[in-house]
Amino acid sequence: MVKWDHSEDWFITKYENMQTKSSGERLFKLTLQSDNEEFLSGHIIDGKVLVPATAYLQYIWETFSLMYHGPSIVDVPLEFEDIRFLRATHLTKENTVELIVMIQYGTGHFEITESGTLVCTGIVREIENPQPPEPITVPKESKYPMMTQKDFYKELKLRGYHYQGTFRAVNEARGDGLYGKIKWEYNWVTFMDAMLQIHIIGTDARTLLLPTRIRKLKIFGNLIGKMLNEIPSENKEFEVFVSHSEDRVVCGGIEISGLQASPVGRRKPPGIPVLEKYEFLPHFPTPQLTIADASRICVQLSVENNPSLKMNLVEIDNGKPILLNFVDAVEDLPLINGEFSLLTLNKEVDISGINVLVDGKLQSMTNCHFIIASNILGNNSEFVQMSKSLVEMGYVVCRENCNLDISKMIRPDGFNLIAIIPTTEMEVLVLLQKERKKFYGIPVPIEVSLMDLEYSWMEKARTALSKGPVILYAQNEKFSGILGMVNCLRKEPDGHMVTCVFIDDPRAPPFDVTNQFYKNQLSLGLGVNVYRNGQWGTYRHLQLIMDDIALPRSEHIYGNVLHRGDLSSLNWFEGPLQPKDCDIDIVYSSINFRDVMLATGRLAVEIYGTNRLDQVCVLGFEFAGYNKRTGKRIMSMVPKAGIGSHVEKPAPLIWDVPEKWSLKEAATVPVVYVTVYYAFFVSTKINKGQSILIHAGSGGIGLAAIRVALAYGLKVYTTCSTPQKKKFIMDTFPQIGASQIGNSRDTSFERMIQRETNGKGVDFVLNSLSEDKLLASLRCLGQSGHFLEIGKFDMATDNKLGMGLFLKEITFHAVLADSMLFAPETRLKVSTEGFHIKHQLIKLFSSGTCFNEETDRSRH
Amino acid sequence: MKKLIDQDIERGIVQPLPVTVFPAHELEKAFRFLGGGKHIGKVIVQVREEAKSPATLPVKVISQIYFKPDLIYVIPGGLGGFGLELADWMALRGARQLMLSSSRGISNSYQTFRIA
Numbered sequence: 023m024v025k026w027d028h029s030e031d032w033f034i035t036k037y038e039n040m041q042t043k044s045s046g047e048r049l050f051k052l053t054l055q056s057d058n059e060e061f062l063s064g065h066i067i068d069g070k071v072l073v074p075a076t077a078y079l080q081y082i083w084e085t086f087s088l089m090y091h092g093p094s095i096v097d098v099p100l101e102f103e104d105i106r107f108l109r110a111t112h113l114t115k116e117n118t119v120e121l122i123v124m125i126q127y128g129t130g131h132f133e134i135t136e137s138g139t140l141v142c143t144g145i146v147r148e149i150e151n152p153q154p155p156e157p158i159t160v161p162k163e164s165k166y167p168m169m170t171q172k173d174f175y176k177e178l179k180l181r182g183y184h185y186q187g188t189f190r191a192v193n194e195a196r197g198d199g200l201y202g203k204i205k206w207e208y209n210w211v212t213f214m215d216a217m218l219q220i221h222i223i224g225t226d227a228r229t230l231l232l233p234t235r236i237r238k239l240k241i242f243g244n245l246i247g248k249m250l251n252e253i254p255s256e257n258k259e260f261e262v263f264v265s266h267s268e269d270r271v272v273c274g275g276i277e278i279s280g281l282q283a284s285p286v287g288r289r290k291p292p293g294i295p296v297l298e299k300y301e302f303l304p305h306f307p308t309p310q311l312t313i314a315d316a317s318r319i320c321v322q323l324s325v326e327n328n329p330s331l332k333m334n335l336v337e338i339d340n341g342k343p344i345l346l347n348f349v350d351a352v353e354d355l356p357l358i359n360g361e362f363s364l365l366t367l368n369k370e371v372d373i374s375g376i377n378v379l380v381d382g383k384l385q386s387m388t389n390c391h392f393i394i395a396s397n398i399l400g401n402n403s404e405f406v407q408m409s410k411s412l413v414e415m416g417y418v419v420c421r422e423n424c425n426l427d428i429s430k431m432i433r434p435d436g437f438n439l440i441a442i443i444p445t446t447e448m449e450v451l452v453l454l455q456k457e458r459k460k461f462y463g464i465p466v467p468i469e470v471s472l473m474d475l476e477y478s479w480m481e482k483a484r485t486a487l488s489k490g491p492v493i494l495y496a497q498n499e500k501f502s503g504i505l506g507m508v509n510c511l512r513k514e515p516d517g518h519m520v521t522c523v524f525i526d527d528p529r530a531p532p533f534d535v536t537n538q539f540y541k542n543q544l545s546l547g548l549g550v551n552v553y554r555n556g557q558w559g560t561y562r563h564l565q566l567i568m569d570d571i572a573l574p575r576s577e578h579i580y581g582n583v584l585h586r587g588d589l590s591s592l593n594w595f596e597g598p599l600q601p602k603d604c605d606i607d608i609v610y611s612s613i614n615f616r617d618v619m620l621a622t623g624r625l626a627v628e629i630y631g632t633n634r635l636d637q638v639c640v641l642g643f644e645f646a647g648y649n650k651r652t653g654k655r656i657m658s659m660v661p662k663a664g665i666g667s668h669v670e671k672p673a674p675l676i677w678d679v680p681e682k683w684s685l686k687e688a689a690t691v692p693v694v695y696v697t698v699y700y701a702f703f704v705s706t707k708i709n710k711g712q713s714i715l716i717h718a719g720s721g722g723i724g725l726a727a728i729r730v731a732l733a734y735g736l737k738v739y740t741t742c743s744t745p746q747k748k749k750f751i752m753d754t755f756p757q758i759g760a761s762q763i764g765n766s767r768d769t770s771f772e773r774m775i776q777r778e779t780n781g782k783g784v785d786f787v788l789n790s791l792s793e794d795k796l797l798a799s800l801r802c803l804g805q806s807g808h809f810l811e812i813g814k815f816d817m818a819t820d821n822k823l824g825m826g827l828f829l830k831e832i833t834f835h836a837v838l839a840d841s842m843l844f845a846p847e848t849r850l851k852v853s854t855e856g857f858h859i860k861h862q863l864i865k866l867f868s869s870g871t872c873f874n875e876e877t878d879r880s881r882h
Numbered sequence: 883m884k885k886l887i888d889q890d891i892e893r894g895i896v897q898p899l900p901v902t903v904f905p906a907h908e909l910e911k912a913f914r915f916l917g918g919g920k921h922i923g924k925v926i927v928q929v930r931e932e933a934k935s936p937a938t939l940p941v942k943v944i945s946q947i948y949f950k951p952d953l954i955y956v957i958p959g960g961l962g963g964f965g966l967e968l969a970d971w972m973a974l975r976g977a978r979q980l981m982l983s984s985s986r987g988i989s990n991s992y993q994t995f996r997i998a
Contacts, residue, residue, distance in 0.1 A: 572907055574937035581909050581927075584944070589917070592910040596946040598976055609933055610903070612926045618917045648933035655933060665909070667929055667938050685933060687898030690924040695896055722924045725899050733895040743919070750922050 046089050046125035050081055053118040061209065062113060064187030068230055068286075073111040073119070074189075075233045076214035078142045081123050082132050083210075083241070086146050089125065096243035099152040105144035105236040110286075111136050144236075152242050155277035158263040158270060166197030169223075174202075177223065182230035191216035193259050199224020200265070204273055206250065206258040210241075217271050217278060220262050229285040235820070237269075237280025245275035296354045297566040304557035307428065307442035307450075315564045316443045316451050317347035318354070320419055322562055323440060323453070324391055325355060327549045328415045329513070332359055336387050336411070337394035339366035340421070345394065349375050363387065387411045396421040399452060405434040412456050415547070420452040438546045458547050463490035465521060467535055470496050470504050487519060493544070495523040495533045502526075505550065505561060512549055526554045577601060580666035581611070582641055587623035597666060604668040605651045606658075610689035611665040612644040614722075616840070641665045643840065646679065646689035655679040657688040659696060694726040697839040701788060701810045702730060705835040710735030712785040715775060715802050717795075718766055720747035723812065725754070727788050732757055739775060739784060741766035741791075766791060769798035776802075783807060783830075792816050797823075806831045814838070899923040906930075906939040949977035956981045 052073065054063045065074045079102060087098040111119055125132040125146060134142040169177070174195045175185055191212045195202035204216040218233055250258060260274035271278045303309075303319065311319070324333070333352060337345040345362055352360035362375065365382035372378060384393070390411050398404045399420050408418055418437065424444060433439055437454040444450050466486040470479050479494075486492045494511075496502035508522035523533060523540070530553050531537055535544065543551055543558050552560055578597035585591045620640055642664030646657040649672065658676040660669060675696065679688040702708045714731050718724045719740030731738050732755060741764040742748050748763050761778060764771030775784060783804030789796060792815040800809055800823070809832060811817070817836065900923030904912035909927060916925040930938045949955060949972050957965050957972075960982030969980050 572940040572942050574940050575943055576937040579938065579941065579943050589910055589913050592913060594906070594909070594941045594943045596943055596948075598946075598948045607933070607935075608929045610926045610928055612924055613912050613916050615916065618913055621913055622917070665927065683898055686901060686903060686926065686928075689926045690899040690901050691896065694899065694924070720922045722899055725923060726896075729895055729897065747922060 046085060046127060048081075048085050048088075048123045050121040050123060051118055052113060052121060054113055054115055061188045061212065063115075064185060064189040064212075065215070066184040066186055067110075067232065068182040069184065071113040072232075073113060073121075074211055074215050075107050075142075075218070075236075077211045078107070078121075078134050079105070079214065079239065080211050081121065081134065082125065082144075082146050085123050085125055086132075086148075089127070090148065096247060099149040099243065100241045101147050101149050102236065102239040102241075103145040103147075105142065105239065107142050107232070107234050108140050110232065111141055149240065149242075152245075154242060154245055154275065155240060155272045158265045158268065158272050160201045160263045160265070164196055164198055164200070169195050169197060174219075174223065178219065181222070183219070183222070185219070188212045189215060192219055195220055195223055197223070200263070202262045203259045204262050206246075206260060206274070213273075214276060214278075217262055217273050217276065218281065218283075220264060221271055221281060221283075224264065224266070231283035232286050233281060234284045235280070235282040236278055238278075240277045242275040249274055298354075298563040299566045300561060300563055302552060302554050302559055303562045303564075304555070304559035305441040306439075306558065307444055308559075310444045310446055312565070313344055313445045313447050313449075314347050314350065316445050317344065318351040318564065319441065319443060319562050320392065320417065320451070320453055321348060321351040321355070323548075323560065324417055325358065326509075326512075326560070327455075327547075328391075328413075328518075330391065331357060332361070333391045334361050334363075334389055334413075335392040335394070336363045336365065336384070336390050338384065338396070339364055339368065339371070340396035341368075343373070343394075344421070345376055346373065348392065348394070384408065384411055389413050390416055392417050392419060394419040394421065397423065399426070399434075400432055402434055405437065409436055409456055414456065414460070415458050416456050418454045418456075420454065422450045422452055424448045424450050426450050426452070440546060440548070455547070462519060465491035465493045465535070467493040467495060467533065469533070470494050470502065470507070472499050472502060487516070491519045491521065493521045493523060493535070495525065497525040497530070497533050498528055500526060505552070508550060518549070520549070522550045524550075524552045526552065527556060529556065575667065578604070578666065578668045580641075580663050582665075583621045586621070589621060592621065597663075597668070599668050599670055601668050604670050605672060606647050606649050606656065606669040608645045608647040608664070608667055608669060609685045610646045611642050612646075612689050612693065613642070613665070614644060614693055616643070617641045617665070644689065644693045645669070646685040648685075655685055655688070657685075657692050659692045690722065693839070694722040695730075697723055697812060697837065698727045698730050698788075700839045701727075701812065701835070701837040702734075705810060705837050706786065706808045706833070708734055708736060708786065711737075713737040713739065713779065713804075714786040714788065715739045715741075715771070715784045715799065716788045717741050717790050717799065718743075719751050719763065721790075723788075723790070728755055728758070736786075737784075738762065739764070739771075739778060741771050743767050766795070769795055772798040772802055779804065786810060789813060793821065796821075800827050800832070800834075803827075803830065803832045806833075808832070809834045810837050811835065812837045812839075901926055903928050907941045909941075946975070948975050951976055951978040953977075954979040954981055956983065958983050960984065 052059050052062070054060060054071065062073065062077065063071050065072060082102070083098070083100055086100065091098055111121070113119060119136060121141070122135045123132065124135075130145050130147045132144055132146050133140060171190060171193050174192050175190055178185060188207055188209055189212050191205045191207065193203040193205050199220060199222070202220045204213060204220075206213060222231060249260070262271065262273035264271050269280050271281065308319070321333075335345065335348050335352075337343050343364055345364055349360065349362055352358055361377070363377045363379055363382070364371065364373065365379050365384065367381060369380050371380075384407055388411055391413055393408050393411060393416070395404070395408070395418065399422055405418070412418070417440070428442060431452070434454065436457050438457055439452070440455045441453040442450060443453065468479050468483050468486060483492055483494065494504060494508055496504040502524065504522055504524050508520055511517055511520045521544070523544075525533060531539055533540060535541065548560075550560055551558060578599035578601055579594045580597040581592065581594055583589065583591050584593055640662045643662060644659050645664045646655070647669070648654075649656050655678065656672070656676055657679050658669070658673050660673045663669070675692065677692070679685060708714070708731065714736045716724055716727045716731065716738060717740070719728055720742045724740065724742075728738050728740060728751070738755075738758055739762045740751060740758065742751060743766050748760070751758060751763055752760065761774070764774040784802055784807060785804060786808050787799045787802055788810045789799045790813040791799060792813055796813075796816050803809060807830065811834065823834070902915065902921055902923070902925050904915070904925070904927050906927055906929050912925055912927050915921055928939060955972060955977050957969060957980060959965050960969055960980070961984040965982060969982060972980060
């Protein structure tokens with residue numbers, strides 16, 4: 023009988039879900055289970071599957087071509103403009119994400135929403151006369167190497183891009199991120215995404231950047247088709263070119279200009295790092311240790327002597343089990359798993375991670391690596407049973423009373439005494455190891471010496487090892503690497519045939535296996551033996567306890583967040599500077615709003631450049647302190663690291679503190695007054711009799727601006743957020759009446775200005791408010807008014823201004839006073855202005871009365 | 883109005899602002915206070931008792947390792963994955979002269995990229 027063969031699935035184009043309504047609205051249901059979208063599961067960012075930015079564009083493209091043409095998108099040359107990606111859409115294996123795509127017929131404005139929230143917006147239109155993109159000439163020669171696909175994605179992975187499957191479309195990329203080759207796999211989404219990937223590699227950063235904006239994107243589908251026909255069918259790939267100066271990426275008929283990406287916070291790494299110190303520990307006895315460290319030593323000794331990936335640990339309950347410490351010790355070791363059992367008579371016991379066996383008997387336990395029991399030394403019958411339950415060379419941890427007299431201790435038959443560990447819990451742990459039954463042969467001692475430049479010991483060891491066990495020893499060579507070498511050798515097959523003796527004590531007798539001193543130690547059968555400071559022991563990893571005591575510090579320290587975006591991780595850190603090389607001791611560090619923005623991650627550290635070296639210790643750019651070289655009290659503005667204890671050299675923006683001020687007062691001055699004077703005298707020029715609206719009048723800059731503006735004879739209007747602040751402003755500045763103070767939380771101040779100025783508006787606005795309040799502030803300006811913008815929010819988000827406002831001949835000034843700090847040597851003009859302000863400020867500080875002269879000058 | 887301004891000049895115009903001081907160990911509190919927007923004037927952190935105190939006010943400090951720019955650090959096997967990351971980390975912590983050794987030399991382009 024003939025049957026259809028259904029064993030294979032084939033793609034077929036289905037038109038029914040491509041039907042479009044006249045409004046240009048379509049619904050896309052995304053699920054990773056569908057064949058069409060399955061490839062999206064390769065777009066993994068920081069461990070999560072996100073809908074790639076280019077997938078949104080593909081949906082717009084499909085919808086657009088259906089509106090005007092047919093389902094074949096390739097025939098429609100398109101141009102996207104002002105695309106914004108507002109939020110990421112998360113895909114999981116199970117969920118279905120519904121994207122609603124809407125394109126307006128008249129304007130081509132589009133938006134994509136997901137469950138009511140806006141995901142992506144922009145404008146799309148057809149290109150009337152498609153011209154192939156202007157080629158970018160990239161220098162073919164570069165000191166940067168070409169990276170293979172594997173290396174390219176390794177680097178991206180370190181940054182948090184875990185691309186899989188078809189998203190690994192970059193075949194080759196040059197290290198400078200200007201040139202590469204992209205595989206063509208008949209998938210526009212991955213192809214365009216690869217263009218964005220190339221862009222990433224050029225920045226020296228470990229931050230995770232996601233595209234947030236694209237100014238223009240042109241797609242010439244037909245061109246790609248033509249180009250495809252010209253290249254051989256197997257290994258279809260396109261060259262990609264990037265130009266940073268033109269801000270363009272071009273690849274096979276697609277051109278992306280003005281790509282902006284913003285850093286996103288990485289999820290914290292899943293594990294907590296294990297912090298340990300590595301030090302020599304004598305065994306008979308060890309110094310007093312915490313029970314946690316004591317457990318670690320037992321477990322580590324076991325791993326060193328009889329390695330096993332699976333450990334079986336049993337404790338006989340005495341009411342206060344210590345097994346959990348062993349659980350932690352095992353979990354801190356890589357690759358090793360443990361099984362933990364507690365034999366108890368108490369039915370109530372329930373400890374997570376441990377099998378509690380009520381009325382469990384040791385007889386029923388076999389192949390144990392550890393048995394932990396209390397007060398059993400001297401009870402030989404117990405040891406006979408334990409010996410049966412242990413693996414070969416397994417351990418018994420005896421919890422004994424701390425008064426135990428070691429010299430009187432009777433070693434149970436068939437066990438070796440490995441270590442005696444007094445703990446801080448008034449207990450002694452006696453570690454016993456079951457003797458090895460098997461005899462491997464008489465070991466051959468071979469000295470490993472650094473002086474032996476011919477490495478003759480190596481050949482000897484090789485020959486000896488092929489016949490039987492070997493003792494490798496090193497004596498009186500402090501820097502011998504024998505411990506690490508034997509550690510590696512013991513991990514090889516038959517590694518247990520190698521024993522190490524490291525004699526790091528000049529008083530020890532020359533190594534000789536017949537000498538009783540060595541004979542006794544070797545009879546214990548330990549893989550690694552170290553003799554140091556007159557005692558036998560080993561090197562062990564102990565817990566590194568963080569120094570968390572508050573102490574006065576004389577070394578350099580600085581304040582920073584451990585995790586960006588998490589204020590509770592604000593801490594002081596040991597800094598890189600040497601206090602003796604530093605000229606300045608900081609007494610007071612100011613905190614400015616910008617620091618809060620940096621610490622909370624709302625302002626990216628990338629403003630300090632993409633170089634990661636510049637991105638550490640960035641908080642704080644104002645302080646008051648003491649110059650040790652000159653003995654003067656100073657106040658200053660610095661580019662970074664102002665929250666700290668020391669500054670190396672005086673910065674250009676530095677002043678001596680006037681006699682009458684305390685350092686505490688001085689710390690409040692530089693940033694606010696520099697900003698205000700920069701705005702009032704460099705960006706514009708204020709004049710007597712003019713009017714000004716100063717927002718957030720109770721903040722630092724607000725107060726300083728009001729003071730200066732009033733001093734120069736301006737009419738001041740201001741805003742603040744609470745009645746208390748309003749009262750404060752009125753108390754501080756009796757010249758300002760209640761009717762001149764508006765609310766900074768809404769736009770009602772616009773009415774206040776209209777009312778107070780009879781509709782004329784003000785001459786200046788010093789603005790720090792954002793969005794609708796910014797636009798309302800602009801409308802407060804009168805004819806030829808000046809807008810002084812000190813906030814960064816609207817600029818950073820590229821919000822729009824209506825040009826109609828400028829019919830009043832107004833001027834918009836971006837006042838970014840911190841720009842003076844960053845590149846003073848390259849932006850000479852600004853920096854000289856900086857000095858000019860400085861000059862002016864010094865005059866002002868030195869005598870209050872000099873304002874007369876200043877005022878006169880600014881009037882001309 | 884003129885009279886008022888004159889009075890102000892006599893008092894001095896550039897004057898310190900109202901200030902809230904937090905001791906060094908309350909760094910987080912100071913940030914939250916400023917972030918909360920309830921303050922008037924400035925927020926500062928006192929780092930040391932007075933100008934000539936050699937040490938800071940008592941604080942907890944997280945230790946950090948720094949490398950000296952004038953020393954050469956040798957990382958045997960430094961071209962492996964761990965070695966390259968270690969070199970990267972050391973460079974971030976101040977090391978400027980690193981020598982990576984390997985038994986095989988530069989064997990793939992990734993190593994070349996990272997060294998460049």
